[in-house]
Amino acid sequence: MTASVEIKGWCPGARRPMPSGDGLIVRVRPHGGALPVSALRELAEAARRYGNGQIDLTRRANLQIRGVSSETLAPLWELMASLGLLDDSAELEAIRNIVVNPLAGLDPAEWVDMRPVAAELETLLASDPALHALPPKFGFALDGGGRLPLTGLAADVRLVACGGTEARRIAVGIAGSNDDVWLGTAAVTDAASTAVHLARLVLQHSPTRRSATLQPQASAAIRAELGLDVSNAVATASATISQRRCGVIALTDQTCAVGLGVPFGRIDSGTLARLAAMLAAHDVAEVRLSPWRALYVAAGAVTAEQLAADAARLGLVVDDAGPLMRIDACSGVDCCPSTGLATRQHAGLLADAMARTGFNGTLHVSGCAKGCARSAAADVVLVGEGEGYHVVRNGTVKSEPCGMLDPTEIDVDGLFETKEKADV
Numbered sequence: 001m002t003a004s005v006e007i008k009g010w011c012p013g014a015r016r017p018m019p020s021g022d023g024l025i026v027r028v029r030p031h032g033g034a035l036p037v038s039a040l041r042e043l044a045e046a047a048r049r050y051g052n053g054q055i056d057l058t059r060r061a062n063l064q065i066r067g068v069s070s071e072t073l074a075p076l077w078e079l080m081a082s083l084g085l086l087d088d089s090a091e092l093e094a095i096r097n098i099v100v101n102p103l104a105g106l107d108p109a110e111w112v113d114m115r116p117v118a119a120e121l122e123t124l125l126a127s128d129p130a131l132h133a134l135p136p137k138f139g140f141a142l143d144g145g146g147r148l149p150l151t152g153l154a155a156d157v158r159l160v161a162c163g164g165t166e167a168r169r170i171a172v173g174i175a176g177s178n179d180d181v182w183l184g185t186a187a188v189t190d191a192a193s194t195a196v197h198l199a200r201l202v203l204q205h206s207p208t209r210r211s212a213t214l215q216p217q218a219s220a221a222i223r224a225e226l227g228l229d230v231s232n233a234v235a236t237a238s239a240t241i242s243q244r245r246c247g248v249i250a251l252t253d254q255t256c257a258v259g260l261g262v263p264f265g266r267i268d269s270g271t272l273a274r275l276a277a278m279l280a281a282h283d284v285a286e287v288r289l290s291p292w293r294a295l296y297v298a299a300g301a302v303t304a305e306q307l308a309a310d311a312a313r314l315g316l317v318v319d320d321a322g323p324l325m326r327i328d329a330c331s332g333v334d335c336c337p338s339t340g341l342a343t344r345q346h347a348g349l350l351a352d353a354m355a356r357t358g359f360n361g362t363l364h365v366s367g368c369a370k371g372c373a374r375s376a377a378a379d380v381v382l383v384g385e386g387e388g389y390h391v392v393r394n395g396t397v398k399s400e401p402c403g404m405l406d407p408t409e410i411d412v413d414g415l416f417e418t419k420e421k422a423d424v
């Protein structure tokens with residue numbers, strides 16, 4: 001296989017990897033958000049052999065293999081192709097930007113198993129070349145409800161299971177400038193074709209080809225052209241939402257899911273290989289990816305507890321109470337030429353300060369104002385500038401800062417104390 005590749009500086013794929021400070025970033029997009037454990041093990045080995053051994057879990061439920069070179073890209077493609085994870089073209093790969101619930105088909109509390117809808121949507125997207133004009137960040141969220149809904153996940157097209165017990169339907173929405181705009185409901189069997197129709201209409205009506213920039217009159221025109229049933233209210237099974245995302249989540253009396261959080265969304269190939277071996281030893285065949293930088297597996301109740309304990313020993317997060325899963329940190333100086341700051345090292349120190357002070361909010365540590373690791377607001381945001389950080393409270397990297405932080409004082413507890421005390 002010849003690695004003839006067009007390299008762009010945005011939104012990495014496998015066919016179109018993104019150059020970074022540590023080499024090419026190659027994105028792996030599992031189908032339906034699921035990977036066989038055997039494939040996970042092979043990807044871990046590939047990251048060591050063809051990359052620099054570092055793997056990211058992305059907020060679109062994908063994996064990224066880092067540090068790939070132009071020489072090692074071709075053998076990596078070969079491996080991905082053998083695992084059914086390489087699309088025929090960069091365009092096809094880019095529009096296959098679909099997230100489903102990580103417990104789809106496993107969670108008895110879900111309203112609709114969205115995996116068949118996702119598979120049909122993939123096929124429909126691939127069959128229409130006009131849809132290749134969708135921008136690479138154009139995303140679909142397919143939310144069947146249950147314990148781990150996709151609430152809050154940004155998406156251009158959103159399909160959400162709704163309706164009464166007797167008549168499950170799919171609420172169809174688009175991202176608005178502030179909130180989702182609901183356009184009506186469709187039968188489950190029509191959900192994928194409706195999503196594709198909607199994507200075509202967004203292409204037609206939005207100057208940026210993204211839903212969030214549609215003008216109100218354009219949204220109204222799309223609603224009219226789509227012609228969905230608007231008689232049903234959007235009502236989801238919110239009572240079943242799990243209070244935790246990491247650790248053991250009971251599904252039935254006998255079965256559980258285990259959420260395995262990956263600190264800052266980065267795992268090394270050795271740890272991932274050991275995790276795959278441990279899962280295989282417990283007869284776990286499949287792992288699910290999520291938008292929360294956590295992997296999910298299903299197991300019997302006793303095995304699940306053992307799995308969680310073993311995963312914790314590997315450094316994975318199995319307890320939501322700790323600060324690590326409330327911190328987003330970008331790659332920093334080792335991987336990105338845009339900063340000289342060791343963001344992840346600083347984030348680790350700040351995690352200790354969060355634990356010491358009992359701070360239970362969110363933290364975003366960004367090497368520069370691009371804010372790659374998080375677009376949503378956080379309680380505390382550090383934005384790299386030169387050799388220090390601007391401090392933002394309750395905002396994003398774009399918000400007005402209220403002070404500066406010197407990295408040599410990075411473990412100052414005052415950052416997480418009250419606004420009055422935190423004179424930074």
Ligand code: SF4
Pocket residue numbers: 330331332336337338339366367368369370371372373
């Ligand atoms: S936020 Fe800035 S420093 Fe961090 S990875 Fe993105 S571009 Fe690099």
